[in-house]
Amino acid sequence: MTAADAAPPAAQPEPDGADGAGTAGGTGSDRERLPGAWQLGLLRGAMEIRLFFRQREQVVFTFAFPIVFLFLFASIFSDTMKNTGTTASQYYVTSMIASGIMSTSFQSLGISIAIERDEKVLRRLRGTPMPPAAYFLGKIWLVLVTGVLETAVLLAFGTTVYGVDLPSTAGRWLTFGWVFVLGITGCALLGIAISSVPRSGRSATSVVVLPFLVLQFISGVYILIDTIPNWMLTVGSFFPLKWLCQGLRSVFLPQAAAALEPAGAWESGRTALVLGAWCLGGLLLCLLTFRWKNRGDA
Amino acid sequence: MAEGDAVRVRGLRKRYGDVVALDGLDLDIRAGEVFGLLGPNGAGKSTTVEILQGHRSRDSGEVSVLGADPAAPDRRWKARVGIVWQDESAVTEMTVGETVRHFARYYPRPRDPAEVIALVGLEAKARSRVKELSGGQRRRLDVALGVIGGPRLLLLDEPTTGFDPVARRQFWELIRTLAAEGTTIILTTHYLEEAEALADRLAVIAAGRVVAEGPPGSLAGRAEARATVHWAGPDGVERSEETGTPTATVTSLARRFDGEIPGLRVTRPTLEDVYLRLIGQEDPR
Numbered sequence: 001m002t003a004a005d006a007a008p009p010a011a012q013p014e015p016d017g018a019d020g021a022g023t024a025g026g027t028g029s030d031r032e033r034l035p036g037a038w039q040l041g042l043l044r045g046a047m048e049i050r051l052f053f054r055q056r057e058q059v060v061f062t063f064a065f066p067i068v069f070l071f072l073f074a075s076i077f078s079d080t081m082k083n084t085g086t087t088a089s090q091y092y093v094t095s096m097i098a099s100g101i102m103s104t105s106f107q108s109l110g111i112s113i114a115i116e117r118d119e120k121v122l123r124r125l126r127g128t129p130m131p132p133a134a135y136f137l138g139k140i141w142l143v144l145v146t147g148v149l150e151t152a153v154l155l156a157f158g159t160t161v162y163g164v165d166l167p168s169t170a171g172r173w174l175t176f177g178w179v180f181v182l183g184i185t186g187c188a189l190l191g192i193a194i195s196s197v198p199r200s201g202r203s204a205t206s207v208v209v210l211p212f213l214v215l216q217f218i219s220g221v222y223i224l225i226d227t228i229p230n231w232m233l234t235v236g237s238f239f240p241l242k243w244l245c246q247g248l249r250s251v252f253l254p255q256a257a258a259a260l261e262p263a264g265a266w267e268s269g270r271t272a273l274v275l276g277a278w279c280l281g282g283l284l285l286c287l288l289t290f291r292w293k294n295r296g297d298a
Numbered sequence: 299m300a301e302g303d304a305v306r307v308r309g310l311r312k313r314y315g316d317v318v319a320l321d322g323l324d325l326d327i328r329a330g331e332v333f334g335l336l337g338p339n340g341a342g343k344s345t346t347v348e349i350l351q352g353h354r355s356r357d358s359g360e361v362s363v364l365g366a367d368p369a370a371p372d373r374r375w376k377a378r379v380g381i382v383w384q385d386e387s388a389v390t391e392m393t394v395g396e397t398v399r400h401f402a403r404y405y406p407r408p409r410d411p412a413e414v415i416a417l418v419g420l421e422a423k424a425r426s427r428v429k430e431l432s433g434g435q436r437r438r439l440d441v442a443l444g445v446i447g448g449p450r451l452l453l454l455d456e457p458t459t460g461f462d463p464v465a466r467r468q469f470w471e472l473i474r475t476l477a478a479e480g481t482t483i484i485l486t487t488h489y490l491e492e493a494e495a496l497a498d499r500l501a502v503i504a505a506g507r508v509v510a511e512g513p514p515g516s517l518a519g520r521a522e523a524r525a526t527v528h529w530a531g532p533d534g535v536e537r538s539e540e541t542g543t544p545t546a547t548v549t550s551l552a553r554r555f556d557g558e559i560p561g562l563r564v565t566r567p568t569l570e571d572v573y574l575r576l577i578g579q580e581d582p583r
Contacts, residue, residue, distance in 0.1 A: 032406040032407055034373050034377065034406050035404065035405075035406070040404065043400070043403055047392070047396075047400055051390065051391050051392060054391040055391060120383065120385065123353065123383070124381075124443070127351065127376065127379075127383075128376060128377075128404045128405070128447070129374070129376040129377040129404055129405060129406070129447070130404040
């Protein structure tokens, strides 16, 4: 170091200027490029995925849960639904895919980030030069990989056991694509946002699971959409899960099944609008509320 | 050798609700030195270190760490400051080697992960999962993650709490190795012998202020303090005399005994004596 470092520094920081002064007489090595957020995001994503599959209980729970529920609901309610050309079992295949997408994104992020915050993993990361974006990119990779796997497993089960047909037209595949991407993104952002609510890692599960359960009841996951009281459905329609379910039904159920919907149509435009709004709103919510430390540690 | 200040703190204040944690604290820590922060629980040691890390806000005062304000750290600054927290973290399914290699990727000029693992003595555990490590081994992993970026400044908050004596000695060697490489090291500790063994200079914090500062050997006038000469009288009973001129006392005793003085001991106040006096007189309220 040089005299530049010994000089009394200004009280206020000059992020780049102070940095330059600090290294002026040094080796110059600090001028080297810092690793980028995208590259570190990929690195973190690979690590998150490796860690996820090392926790066998979590893997089994994550993937088996929707399958068990699909089996239960689709076996209990299997009648052909009037004038829809589809069975209740097939309805539940689409519901459980939606629920699986929300569980791998909203539920798993909401709980795991709260625990990482509690166990000071986030604090440690904050102490390194890792850019915050890399952390979130890593989570997105994890959610995408587990979400795709979960959906694939449920679809495989649904097509072989309950006779659901894969989309037959390019248009339906395209719809499947955007419903999946918008739905999983919106739910993931909501999950990141809710992770800041629990006061500790221990309470995270209850804080996250309760709203998820309620949403599943009022969004047409467990209960057929034409059976839920209107006011409940209205509440549900403010959240992404209802639209995720509806979007998936439009992909996998015959056109006649649109008669089940409260509007009597698939409302693709509105589905895209609400899911898209949740992506933006969720991002805003995360940026405004995300905490790297537990409350009280500030 | 590096010159100049690594850390400069003036009039630092912080309160939590009604509790005053820091009450106008001043510090100057030179680049390249090992600096110890001593003080009773609640004196403000951890708050000070956390503010230096950039992980806690301050109410007022000037703080400069490596020439920048830690309240607004940028990535380059973070790359130069290594942190070892009081409470360990990172209990995961990752192995020691994976963890250290992963963290190395965050830095522009990391140290060699294998070398760092060897430095903290975890070579044999490199393939073990972090959750399988003992408390002391986890602490050493924490240190490895603190130094992997090749920091100029390393901040350690009570790094050896819970160590057994052997682990503590190994840890001291590690700190000495890092210091010999030119890393500025700031550590808080409850163990006075640790402070004495490692620190070039010490500051004793009590009730949110620095009450004494200096090398461990001469802290708070310890070197100039009156010595006590102990010896055994002809009847075998121990005698002692407190004196400002112990050499003269010993010389006169040697003459009196005409040679060896039985049971001779010359003592000065220990660091603990000085420390207890310092924090005793600064009893908060």
